[in-house]
Amino acid sequence: MPDGTPPRPPLARTLRSAEDLHAAGLLPEAAMAGVTAVSTRYSIAVTPGVAALIDPADPADPIARQYLPHPDELVTAPHEQADPTADAPFTPLPGVVHRYPDRALLKPLLACPVYCRFCFRREAVGPDGGLLTEAQLEAALDWFARTPAVREAILTGGDPLMLSARRLGTILQRLAALPHIELLRIHSRVPVAAPGLVTPALAAALELEKPLYLCVHANHAREFTPSARAALGRLHRAGVVLLGQSVLLRGVNDSAEALEALFRAMLRARVKPYYLHQLDPAPGTARFHVPVEEGLALLRALRGRVSGLAWPTYVQETPGGGGKVPLGPALG
Numbered sequence: 001m002p003d004g005t006p007p008r009p010p011l012a013r014t015l016r017s018a019e020d021l022h023a024a025g026l027l028p029e030a031a032m033a034g035v036t037a038v039s040t041r042y043s044i045a046v047t048p049g050v051a052a053l054i055d056p057a058d059p060a061d062p063i064a065r066q067y068l069p070h071p072d073e074l075v076t077a078p079h080e081q082a083d084p085t086a087d088a089p090f091t092p093l094p095g096v097v098h099r100y101p102d103r104a105l106l107k108p109l110l111a112c113p114v115y116c117r118f119c120f121r122r123e124a125v126g127p128d129g130g131l132l133t134e135a136q137l138e139a140a141l142d143w144f145a146r147t148p149a150v151r152e153a154i155l156t157g158g159d160p161l162m163l164s165a166r167r168l169g170t171i172l173q174r175l176a177a178l179p180h181i182e183l184l185r186i187h188s189r190v191p192v193a194a195p196g197l198v199t200p201a202l203a204a205a206l207e208l209e210k211p212l213y214l215c216v217h218a219n220h221a222r223e224f225t226p227s228a229r230a231a232l233g234r235l236h237r238a239g240v241v242l243l244g245q246s247v248l249l250r251g252v253n254d255s256a257e258a259l260e261a262l263f264r265a266m267l268r269a270r271v272k273p274y275y276l277h278q279l280d281p282a283p284g285t286a287r288f289h290v291p292v293e294e295g296l297a298l299l300r301a302l303r304g305r306v307s308g309l310a311w312p313t314y315v316q317e318t319p320g321g322g323g324k325v326p327l328g329p330a331l332g
């Protein structure tokens with residue numbers, strides 16, 4: 001919020017519709033019809049903490065841009081695809097994606113604390129879908145047990161930290177008990193978007209005998225609020241190794257200053273910047289696109305301004321599920 005503006009009282013619940021956003025002062029009445037149309041196709045969720053970060057007086061607010069729906073989401077560009085990372089062909093059974101020999105994804109649910117407007121899984125994620133049944137989860141864990149080439153189990157979704165501490169702890173313990181699993185990884189937006197979910201019980205569920213890496217998804221320095229830093233501190237004290245992943249987004253972090261502030265904020269919160277992703281071409285996300293050449297120029301501009309610790313690898317998914325390739329910039 002701008003200096004001198006009294007803070008808005010915190011909201012009691014997550015905003016999930018155009019009406020909710022309007023009532024919270026985040027959406028003008030004239031924009032409600034367009035957002036309602038978007039909501040028939042894509043989920044909306046803005047947590048109280050995220051809503052408090054948005055400056056409604058700023059039409060270019062980088063937090064609002066990530067989470068508030070826009071009518072352009074219903075316009076699909078010719079190059080955009082429903083499954084841009086091509087998970088489907090690498091899905092041997094529900095909830096499992098096996099693209100590389102030595103690691104595999106487990107997606108125990110497809111709900112998230114917030115729904116990001118640029119999400120590459122936007123056609124799949126939502127509050128109502130994707131929670132594996134007990135039988136499906138059992139089958140998925142059995143698949144991991146029967147696949148000794150897999151050394152790394154990666155929990156993603158959706159957001160695995162939306163699970164109860166008990167359910168998440170059980171899944172992690174089952175995977176960690178497999179002799180061939182050497183390390184575990186979780187991808188999550190929860191520590192910045194809903195840090196209140198990182199309870200002592202949840203942090204305790206993440207204390208494992210085997211290494212656990214948590215990739216925290218954040219795209220702007222302002223997302224590292226005191227509550228987010230406290231949640232990350234709790235996870236750090238539980239022995240979780242914290243890595244940062246971000247997406248290069250037009251209007252959010254497409255300047256050297258914004259990227260520098262983001263990576264410095266991560267390091268202050270004990271999060272090592274890991275990947276900066278080129279935007280995946282999911283439907284209706286063209287307004288966030290930053291050309292690769294521009295991304296490379298931004299990273300070149302950071303050279304010498306930040307330490308190597310703050311430097312992520314800039315990567316792009318290969319179309320058709322070929323995996324990530326580093327984009328540079330080349331050294332020298």
Ligand code: SF4
Pocket residue numbers: 111112113114115116119120121122125157158159189217
């Ligand atoms: S939290 Fe992750 S999976 Fe969920 S909507 Fe955002 S980017 Fe997509």
